[in-house]
Amino acid sequence: MNRVASLVLCLLFALPLAARAEGDAEERTWHRLVGILQYLEADYPLAIESQSAFELAEQKSFAAEAVDAARGLGPAAEAFLPRVLAIQARVDQAQDAQGVSQDCGALVEDLVLAGGLARSPRRAPDxxxxxxxxxxxxxxxHAADGSANLPIAATMEPAPANFQDPELMGGLTPYKAFNTTSFGVPGTAMPAYPTLSEEERWSLAFFVFTMRLPACEGTPPQASLERLANSTDEDLVKAFGPEHLACLRRKLPTVDEERSLLAAREGVQEAMRQGAAGNPAAAKAAMLDAYLNGLEPVEPKLSSRDAALVAKLERAFLQTRLAAESGSPHLQDEGRELLSLLDQARRGSGSATDLVSTMWLTLLILLREGFEATIIVGALLAALRKMQATQHVRVVHAGWVSALVVGAIAYVLGRHLLAGAQREWMEGVAALLAVVMLVYAALWLNARSNMSHFMGELRQKMQGALGRGSMTGLFFIAFTAVLRESFETAIFLQGLALDSPAGVAWGSLLGVVAILALVLFVNRMGYRLPMKTLFNVSTVILVATAVMLLGKGLHSLQEVGALPLVPVPFVTVDLLGLYPDAVSLVPQVVLAGVPLALVLLRRKGRAQRVSEASAG
Incomplete structure (x- = not known):
């Protein structure tokens, strides 16, 4: 019995390892296919131009290797096989040099997307x-200086690469060099180096790009490892100028943002491995970890640079997590698409924003996050003034100012203490608490709007109508209405401050001025509105905001795994808190429908009373 138990345990431990080994082997095959196509993309036109029988034969062997690699991937690469065969047919006939090169380049990009391939190192190479x-x-x-100026090199066909040659290096990227050391070049003296680890091969690939460059003097511009690994020297010169090339190649970045995205990438890959091993619970846990510890800490900065990409990433994370939870065979496809999006985000990581751009982004964020809260606070202030309860205005002011203080504390504490799951939990709970208080405020205002003698009583005994409980309620209404936006704004601005603290400071100043002007405008206009109109408009605003925050709060709790995912066909409107998921949509419909139903019932009852009075 003990032997059987031991055997079972060994098998259970071996399944994930086998799945991982199988996944690694498949990834190497994807990389091998990409590497061969990159050889053809760069070398086939040169072989056609030279008309060298040896070089043409070499290109034919590359094309045959590409076909074998594509077939070796099985169904995953079945859609790409006709394109590889079309390339092989032209190479075998020594035709269409430019077309083959272009088709190889396009196919490489599609294969990277389909295979979810990482084309850069996980950390800065040594x-x-x-x-x-x-x-x-x-x-x-290749000689000690990389020039390949050695007697033995003259005996080799083709000759070893000369890393001092600007023309050769102009068409080479570290990723291509990495593939060369990983798989070698069939039919040549260039061997593969399977005994070197992935980190060692990346270090070697990046080093050869420094051999013809002078020493670095100064600080290089910010560029991600993803960009450096997939850029030629000519690409970097065009983007940053020739004076920065040496430093870009010699002083490699260690960007916190890219490290987080790499952590997200590794988490997604782990989820894919666990899914392939038939372990949906572990796959879900890996996806949650990838989102909360990888994407979530850098989401504010990514959003300020490319909000559309962040929206795609969030949708892809939810879809991949759903596939992981259900044990769907589509997990691998969803995961590869997500990996591609993460690499797209990595390409732009580390790019700094100038003062003016940061200032405008800060202003827009403040206006976007503060608009709903401003309308609510303004409506409350206007209602109190209309009811001549100005002594309670200070309670509302104390509420929203306290929320701003909490936001300032969140900004000071930083993302290290309030990030990932902590941030999502905070936003979710704050949103749901705000929903309760906003519904209370809507009911409170609606009750006053239907009391014709309320104003007289208010003047005689204010304390009875707005007692201590109501004052506490007013405080929490204002506090919770501003809290979520204040907290979220603090996290967003902290991400922008990494690039330009001065831009955030000036943008915040402009944003505060704009929001104060909006509050004064709403307050003044609200004071001039008729009493019943003011209360009705305020009630609609409060209920609509509660519906929006309910969606956002439930969505935040879904992102930390506290609530399940139940997707339904619907649109995503993040600004309005609308998401294609029944867990958030159904409660929103109920919350929006109940007040509407009460209004209809009230009107029906009023119509019946009028009818009865007329009949009597």
């Missing part, structure tokens, strides 16, 4: 390690 590896493994053929 150039000193790369130099030591070069001396040990490469200098015998």
């Amino acid at each position: 150039l000193k390690q790369g130099e030591a590896l070069y001396r040990t493994n490469c200098a015998a053929c």
